[in-house]
Amino acid sequence: MKILGSFLRRPEAGAILSLLAVIAFYVFFGGVHLERLVKAASWVNFAANLGVVAIPVGLLMIGGEIDISIGAMIPAGSMTTAILSGYYGLPIEVGMLGALSIGVLVGLVNGLLAVRTAVPSLIITLGTLVGMQGVVLSGSVLLTGNTSVSLEAPYWAKFMFGQLMGGTHQVIILWWIAFALIFAFVLHKSRFGNWIYAMGGDKKSARNAGIPTERLTIILFILSATSASFVGMCQAILFNSAQVSGGMSYIFNTIVSVVVGGVLLTGGFGSVLGFFIGTLTFAIVSQGIYFTNIDRNWSNLIIGTMLLLAVAMNETFRILALGYPAVKKKEVRA
Amino acid sequence: MSDTIPVLELRKVDKSFGPIDVLHEISLKVNKGEVLCLLGDNGAGKSTLIMNLCGVQQPTRGDILMDGEKVSFQGPKDAADRGIATVHQFGGTFPLMSIGRSFFVGVEPTKGWGPFKIYDRKRANEIAVKAVQDFGITRIDDGDRLVGGLSGGERQSLAIARAVHFGARVLILDEPTAALGVKQAAHVLRIVNEAKRRGLAVIFITHQVMHAMAVGDHFAVLIRGAVAADFKRGDKTREEITDLMAGGETMADLEANIAGYMETHDGHPPTIVA
Numbered sequence A: 001m002k003i004l005g006s007f008l009r010r011p012e013a014g015a016i017l018s019l020l021a022v023i024a025f026y027v028f029f030g031g032v033h034l035e036r037l038v039k040a041a042s043w044v045n046f047a048a049n050l051g052v053v054a055i056p057v058g059l060l061m062i063g064g065e066i067d068i069s070i071g072a073m074i075p076a077g078s079m080t081t082a083i084l085s086g087y088y089g090l091p092i093e094v095g096m097l098g099a100l101s102i103g104v105l106v107g108l109v110n111g112l113l114a115v116r117t118a119v120p121s122l123i124i125t126l127g128t129l130v131g132m133q134g135v136v137l138s139g140s141v142l143l144t145g146n147t148s149v150s151l152e153a154p155y156w157a158k159f160m161f162g163q164l165m166g167g168t169h170q171v172i173i174l175w176w177i178a179f180a181l182i183f184a185f186v187l188h189k190s191r192f193g194n195w196i197y198a199m200g201g202d203k204k205s206a207r208n209a210g211i212p213t214e215r216l217t218i219i220l221f222i223l224s225a226t227s228a229s230f231v232g233m234c235q236a237i238l239f240n241s242a243q244v245s246g247g248m249s250y251i252f253n254t255i256v257s258v259v260v261g262g263v264l265l266t267g268g269f270g271s272v273l274g275f276f277i278g279t280l281t282f283a284i285v286s287q288g289i290y291f292t293n294i295d296r297n298w299s300n301l302i303i304g305t306m307l308l309l310a311v312a313m314n315e316t317f318r319i320l321a322l323g324y325p326a327v328k329k330k331e332v333r334a
Numbered sequence B: 001m002s003d004t005i006p007v008l009e010l011r012k013v014d015k016s017f018g019p020i021d022v023l024h025e026i027s028l029k030v031n032k033g034e035v036l037c038l039l040g041d042n043g044a045g046k047s048t049l050i051m052n053l054c055g056v057q058q059p060t061r062g063d064i065l066m067d068g069e070k071v072s073f074q075g076p077k078d079a080a081d082r083g084i085a086t087v088h089q090f091g092g093t094f095p096l097m098s099i100g101r102s103f104f105v106g107v108e109p110t111k112g113w114g115p116f117k118i119y120d121r122k123r124a125n126e127i128a129v130k131a132v133q134d135f136g137i138t139r140i141d142d143g144d145r146l147v148g149g150l151s152g153g154e155r156q157s158l159a160i161a162r163a164v165h166f167g168a169r170v171l172i173l174d175e176p177t178a179a180l181g182v183k184q185a186a187h188v189l190r191i192v193n194e195a196k197r198r199g200l201a202v203i204f205i206t207h208q209v210m211h212a213m214a215v216g217d218h219f220a221v222l223i224r225g226a227v228a229a230d231f232k233r234g235d236k237t238r239e240e241i242t243d244l245m246a247g248g249e250t251m252a253d254l255e256a257n258i259a260g261y262m263e264t265h266d267g268h269p270p271t272i273v274a
């Protein structure tokens, strides 16, 4: 009972239950071929690409901000890599550095605007989202006369960023796991993590307590934009080409993943494990449906239902978390 | 004797926001082990005054002195480093954080070395729980409990215990009893007295005369941004203080006004405008 109680109080409880519910649904109503699902690469690859962006976006949301410009930063990352190292034939290091730099730059702009103006970050990053789409499209047409550019990456870059492990699983899966471990350490074990929670809980009090909230906000925006351009870079290296379009679905997908993962839209609550499992759940719903006999057109209905259920669960668990464990109260009274 | 030098002193402090003058020539002193009650109507400038004392804002003119020396606070951290701890009127705690984590916000204890320094949850919880229990709140015994699950009085007590723990010399409390019931308020007042006993200089803002009289050694009444009265405990009666807080108009006058109004309006009390 006590173990169950403390499990339900954790931010990732809703995500874990959602994951189990989705799997159960697929097993009982979808006649899912579990073995094929587990061995399949499609949903794992999908989850990894999404997850690398979802973690820093989730961190930002714990800190009380949001970043939707990532939708433009994925093609920005892949196009920068492909234009520099493919079209201009510069060493791949230059293309990669370019992709990451553009992430840092746009993240810096988002962060500075968020701390210097009173404009909500949803609007700021909507502005940079649309703006960067324009920059990527016109930049590509202006420089290359084309909207898609091919790229030939050397062996080591392919090995590190664009390998298909066992011929099916993208190497970004390992990056995702590494990022999850690093960010879990930062958020839950370091002082920096405590500052993010405090900032999302009450920005003014956090500043009064001496936390450098402005610097922290800027760093978090840089992390999210750069992680998106990193994903774009990996995709360009993997597919040997880049297009100006694509990436927009990531906005919606990251938000669903981290919300299912237990983040609170008002900030101050959430966990990296939650984001990880939320992303997995989302990937299984949207890609795993191909392994069931359910018509895949239904997958969005399932996602919508799952989102609402997960949020309702998270809300309930959070109220539970605020209360004191019932077991303890009895002990005190006795 | 160092006892005669006030821990914190304001000399002719003005604060304006552009053309709006909010504070006008405020001069005040607080000594060690003394509670200064800051009284005044809504909008009198009490919160603005403490914003200037805790470094969130800087005075437009005038001096702030600590131990007789001029100081200037560039930010809240500056003031905190000097030993000024503030529990603000709104917020100040993090409802979704654990007691241990919120107690140490910004000054988290760590263990380990280099990039692997980790937040020492066990030690943070132990110290935080001990600090609040030392103030008599024995109901708090689990540092992992979320702050949002505490009562308003417990939260205020936690904030005060935190300030005292981190070696504050001046404790500024902006309406800590405002939203509290009788029992909870009594609790907070006890903690204010305990802080005083430990030798802190306390600035206590309240609208409740009873609360002020329970802990105050010294009283200052602000009316429209200026110190309208400055007196010691026992110098004035409760009625006199209440009158001052109502902005100079006596309570008796107010009551007479209402009575007169009711007589001419078939016994209806006046409707309140603004």
Ligand SMILES: Nc1ncnc2c1ncn2[C@@H]1O[C@H](COP(=O)(O)OP(=O)(O)OP(=O)(O)O)[C@@H](O)[C@H]1O
Pocket: B017, B020, B022, B040, B041, B042, B043, B044, B045, B046, B047, B048, B049, B089
């Ligand atoms: N940044 C600002 N710009 C302009 N005017 C301000 C600003 N801050 C405060 N004021 C004004 O200064 C006056 C004093 O406000 P303050 O918050 O200090 O009052 P208070 O005494 O704390 O009132 P209460 O008892 O309601 O908390 C108010 O009229 C307020 O509108």
Ligand SMILES: [Mg+2]
Pocket: B046, B047, B048, B089, B174
């Ligand atoms: Mg006030």
